[in-house]
Amino acid sequence: MEKITPSKGFKLKLAGMPDTSIIRLPRPATVGVSALDIPHIRPKLLVKEKEAVKTGTPLFHDKRDPDIRYVSPGTGTVKQIRFGPRRSLIEVVIALDSMDDFVEFDPVSPAGLGSLSDQDLIDRLKQGGVWQTLRQLPARDTADSSTAPPLIIVCLNGNDLFSPHPGRVLQDRVKQFEFGLAILRRFSDRIIVAARKSSMNRLGPVSERITHQVADIYPAWDPGAILYHIKTKAEENQAWYIHAEGLIRMARFLETGRYPVETMVTVTKGHDKKPHMITRLGSPVHLLAGNFPAGSMITTGQLNGRKVDPDTHLGFFETTLNILPDAPEDEMFGFLRPGLNKPTVSKTFLSCLVNREVQLDGTLHGEERACINCGYCETICPVDLMPSFIMKALHGDDIEEALQLGLLDCCRCGLCSFTCPSKIELTQILSLGMDTHHKDKQG
């Protein structure tokens, strides 16, 4: 087992680590399939409102590859199809019936995997709506099944600092985990399994499969950050990755022939220690979040997620909700205060002398200004980029220079925006640059 210990990253101690106990949430009245957390997708709807669907019925597919389907995680009727500005799909909402009726496929046992051809395996995973759990770097698009990946990274930890503990996700699922690895071996000889150091204690038999232990510095366990530290040649940039939840989902689908609808979610709120929750895929956000103060912001990753509306449903890839408190009133002479209660990664407030769990609200703590080249973004970037220089290259429409500076290594962790004293939306600017490049390349 190798160890990855990056020197840069997020070193504040945030409050909100969930408890490792598990509760099972009641069956929700509705479930939804969101299009907002699916990267680069151009969705085409396959159902209409009021139509009856089974668990596993495709609801929409990706126009770029119609074989990539997003299927219903429940049986019932399509209650609502929500659209955003310019008729972009937000989510498809299903009102659940009391019983599940599945779209059935022939089960495949681990022993029978060998008799399935590569193409049959890919087709089956795509039909079942689980292929897209495999994603491809650097754009993080759905894995391109027509190419062979140089390596596949299995990330046991989720995107957020407080994503579900892999020991909990994989509890009683060791067989499926092994089956999942067997599936991945059909696509690549080189499988990397990486877990956070703090997750190693409860992994049980899975710990023998870990090839890389990463330090507990966010975002060291992100697939992009892992790849940056282990890659030795340019071809490896096209690596695939999958999260533990996705791998289990894939294995369970093959094993049972049915779309697996269970998922595990964590919810973080201030100093509360909430348990891990087992719930249905696409559960309503308000069901998961419970009670929260008015004005709170709910995100699916405080540094690299998206903002969610409590009336919508959790996405296909999302396993965490963070409830961030509302901002206090504008503070009088705020910039002159000693700042014992103002968490910062800089050394400009007294809070940097105290090492304790801190809580941050969902506000900017300042206003946007011009870049003064201070270099905070560079000192925190986990993949050694110089975000301010890349930003300037992108502002000058010089994508070539931005790429040379390593733009595609960016793992969208959000730390450059987090730390910028000029409050420049660096992550957004870099992400847009990467997305535009990806779109251009696809033609």
Add this chain to the structure above:
Amino acid sequence: MNPIKKIFDLLEHDFSESGNFAKLAPLFDATKTFFFLPSPKTRLGPFIRDHLDLKRYMSVVLLSLMPVLFFGMYNTGFQSGLARGESLDFWSAFLSGAWVVMPIIIVSYAVGFFWEILFAAIRRHPISEGFLVTGMLFPLTLPPTIPLWQVALGISFGVVIGKEIFGGTGRNILNPALTARAFVFFSYPVTMSGNIWVAGADAVDGITGATALAVTADGGTSLTATLADQGFSLPHLFFGLVPGSIGETSALCCLIGAAILILTRIANFRIILGGIAGLILTALLAWLLPGTYGTWADAGPLFHLCAGGFLFGITFMATDPVSAPGTNPGRWIFGFLIGFLTVVLRVANPAFAEGVMLAILFMNVFAPLLDHLIMKQRISKRIPNV
């Protein structure tokens, strides 16, 4: 509700887009955010943000300037008292110094902010906090006898030509405060060199107000002995009770400022340490040169370090992140060359007694080139991902 907040809420409408004073919105905004730190909700991820913002950033720089500012006020009063043959106690020296220094600072801020507000109103952007520092740095580099209209003209040049015509904060090539000083230095040499370093000294005959760097030894005596003879012994230069620009005389106060900036990581220590290393090494080399007896080449590193404005410049001017390089190796080289050029100018160029201003401005011009070279080398080390 806070009464001051009420006033702002009442006035808000007049400065909004449909209000009577829409053009002055940046002024209103700057005043309001000075009193009440704004903290709008994050629209885009990451949704949590660090508490450090530019207001805090620049406040720390101002904090680090307080020792040199207060000492500068005291020293100005002390020197003029000395020149008049009076011995002043601490408070009367401080107050009479403040009486001379405060108008210079007020003019610098007032005129500079006029330009800042004008450009912010035309360009419709908020006023950047950077000027808080520029407006303080510029007066500290001036002699206390400077006429106030030259202060106004200088800061105007620094803000408009040094910064705004390049596009404003963050886009300037040269340090605006030094640009302002260079403008005054070359335009009005009479008020910027010679016996001008002591305020209120002209009443008494026979008082030389020259700075240490203008001293040369003639015939037989060594430079250091001559310096000590004229009141510029090393402890005097270190603690700063000598004539000079308002803020630059005390090496000790500059070092306190440097310590604040380095501990808070606001200034990059590489520039400061690189600069000091460059100065010391070059001064040692100059010291080893034969045939320099009695000139500043013979002064040795400690005198070069403590005399003149080097420590002030390397601490507060060279570390301006906008005009310094953005790469770490670049910062080392940048600092080192400033130290090197400072000594070279002091030793080799009799036209300029002080070299640090020109050294920093010169290296400001080369900062992008240094960055370019370092980046090229960094890119070659990355595994390409294109």
